[in-house]
Amino acid sequence: MYDFTYHRPSSLEEAAKLLAGAEDGKILAGGHTLLPTLKQRLAQPSDLIDLSGIKELKGISEAGGAVVVGAMTPHGDVADSSVVKARIPALAHLASDIGDAQVRHRGTIGGSIANADPAADYPAAVVGLGATVKTNKREIAGGDFFKGLFETALDENELVVSVSFPVPEKAGYAKFANPASRYPIVGVMVAKTAGGVRVAVTGAGASAFRWTEAEQALSANWSADAIKNLTHGPDGLNSDIHASAEYRAHLIGVMARRALAAAG
């Protein structure tokens, strides 16, 4: 990797200031995407601002009918959290199946959603559970957060602070993992929330999206029959050496049905 200046601020304000002051600063969370990118010399940031020293960014709490996960909380903590397991077991299940044990102990929810990899798991939860992303500047609705391939609604110097997941009535997550990377080729979160039924798909498109036909069908009739014959079209879906758009489209239906079964 190329040389950079390393910072480890102890407060959010300091982090934001460092980021604003850097020529080409990058935020370091768990480092699971950034460090390999640096090692492969595919990025040359002037400064790395490591958020691991900011205590307020880590931790899980329950407040106002929602589970709030700090941006620097690793996946393993979400998977093992008694609060998450009790309130949103689908979220704990999703986190428990990201990568492997080592990844789950380093990778963070903030890093994952800020990076907005089209094949990440968490975007399905952020969109599918109607989460709210709290930043150092504002709150962003989960459905508005992902803007495209590795693109989010975050401004240049904006940092994710936490993600607040309203406790759903029911929710389930199912994924079809890439046999090589085990990232989702298709992951679907199905949830019955206070704001209505939400069906969010990750892995299949440029970023996580909602499958509105399935949401309508399940709103009318929350049962397997409602989406038994429902199919998603292949238009606009990703196509690569692992899966064609047509196959991904098919898997959206299969994973939605499995997620629904898991939701109960």
Added chain:
Amino acid sequence: MADSGIGSRTTRREDKRFLTGKGRYTDDINRHGQAYAYFLRAPVAHARVTGIDTSAAETAPGVVAVFTGKDMEADGVGSLPCGWVVTDKHGQPHKAPPHFPLVRDAVRYVGDHVAMVIAESAAEAKDAAELIQVDYEELPAVVDPMQARSSQQIHEAAPENLCYDWELGDKAAADAAFAKAAHVTKLDLINNRLVPNAMEPRAAIGEWDSGTDEYTIYSTSQNPHLLRLILCAFVLGLPESRVRVIAPDVGGGFGSKIFAYAEETACTWASKKIGGRPVKWTAERGEAFLSDCHGRDHVTHCELALDADGRFLGMKVDTTANMGAYLSSFATSVPSYLYATLLAGQYTTPVVYANVKAVFTNTAPVDAYRGAGRPEATYVVERLVEIAARETGRDPAELRRLNFIKPDQFPYQTPVALMYDIGDYEPSLDKALSMIDYKGFGARKAASEARGKLRGIGLSAYIEACGIAPSAVVGSLGAGVGLWESATVRFNATGTVAVMTGAHSHGQGHETTFAQLVSEKLGIPYENVEIVHGDTGRIPMGMGTYGSRSLAVGGSAIVKACDKIIAKGKKIAAHLMEASEGDVEFANGQFTVAGTDKSKAMAEIAFTAYVPHNYPEGVEPGLDETAFYDPLNFTYPSGVHIAEVEIDPDTGITTIADWVAVDDFGNVINPMIVEGQVHGGIAQGVGQALLEHTVYDRDSGQLLTGSYMDYAMPRADNFPTFRVETTTSACTHNPLGVKGCGEAGAIASPAALMNAITDALGVEIDMPATPEKVWRAAQAKLRVAAE
């Protein structure tokens, strides 16, 4: 049987250091004053190199030197040779274009070696490499072997990118056999290209001593003497006596570490160029994907002719084999003599004709990878036989049984050059069928179908030729080396023993198996036997480990050396016991005189040999014997694997429901190690059949599966618990009656798994059986069923 003698499941003594992080691999070694090498690699698949400007790199921080192919050319550095000359069907040797360690005029695959930067640190070398300006004049690239002959020529010496057009067997006889056939099964197959993925990437340190003019090379080699021979005699022009190659702990090879590569060559040469500082290089994983020799990559059309009773009349095989951009050390032998000679399988097929065209493409070189030609042959034979059974309405197990070579037919001369010394195939088949409850498959299939799943079962009755190899035989077929093995058994005065073997262990557990063997043979404690390998400065000239040869060839050399020890020991014992040498017997570590109670322990004899105060006249002191063993024939392990799969038609995911393997490896020294080898081999074969897929972009020639994000390695959760058993027909021509087990799993398993998957699907698909391919086939089957 002693606790740690032949046949005991002794735990591996080397595992203590491996499992506690105390293994000492090449990258763990740091030499005083060492500098670090980085290789600038071709970013394009095919281009003329019209200029390389290294001036900015030379003055970059920490840079010691920058070298290109021109520097090597000026120094007289030669081409990396291919050590096996295959004579084509017109009597001409294969086309052997030069393969320079650093390119001179063109790059021919992504990852080809353009320049070498040596610096005070690996990072500085890498930084400086970015400052090298290379002018590339891009040329069209070809990656598909079937397109090679009509594509841009890659080497001046190889028109149509053809390396050789070779044949084995009698074509006219095959055509005549097919003319009489009641049924002909035809099949098109792709044997997918694999990246070896040894856990330890390749690494090397080259070190020239200016005081003695001697070289030391630390290398991740499976065969240190062979590497020394190639580097000295063909590439660098050095006397072997001044070069020592040390291959310390090596973390897996699977064939990919047999070969002499550009990197260790360049490090060795460069150390002298920079005045004797050691030059170290360790591959990054990405470099391993790009530049380790790959395996397989065949496209084959094959046909099997059967008579009305189901007896095989003949087989015809037409294969195009991808050699990659250059010929690696033994590349030419893999799709010819290690492939077509195995096409008779376990069967009495009287006529086999094979035509193999080896072609160059703009891809990484292809050479031996676990099984080397034999998995490809088994895949052809066992897929053909399975499909022939389906097409003719016969039980696949019974069709095999009908055509098996019978025990009384051994030694059996096949129509494709090999003479099988021994085998007994039905016991393995029967045991495997019983273990998997073959008769109960129908009920299991019905149960799967009731749950909406597809179920299939598939057999593979493989044979392989290992214990390579009789030197005269391989020499007559074009090999440039002899394939014997050596061993020295050296007693110390206190009765402990050092065994210096030419075989090399890079995961095989030789330190345990060979110690068991020597302990039993000499009747001394297992703990008293130390195995030394992997250092040309400590062991006799040896040929290394590949082709499942270590026990059959290297172990036989150890036995011969032990026999010499015993013979000399008898002379000493006879003197001490005042008996005639002819009356002295040796068993269980004791020399005795028949009909008396006189005895001398092995350790006493060893002590006497080194403290010869009371010693027989005319006998040399010392107890230190070396033996070389050149096998009389190949060995022929065989067996039957049966895979049972369940497929989810909604997703295309294949789950391996059960796997049984019954192998005939001849006699077994350590059953636990043998089972481990079988498990590992099956895992690699399953990887090939289900997951692993090397994809080069057809237009750009870029490697698309260049990391574990895209190249799917098998993991523990891809497998069921393998159920592994053996049968035994002891090899007739080596002193241990052993055959070899290292590659069998990888040879047998792809065909078994693909037979099971295609049985479930009812249509043919090629490896790897990725979920999407399986899903498409399953959907087609369900559509047909619905109509």
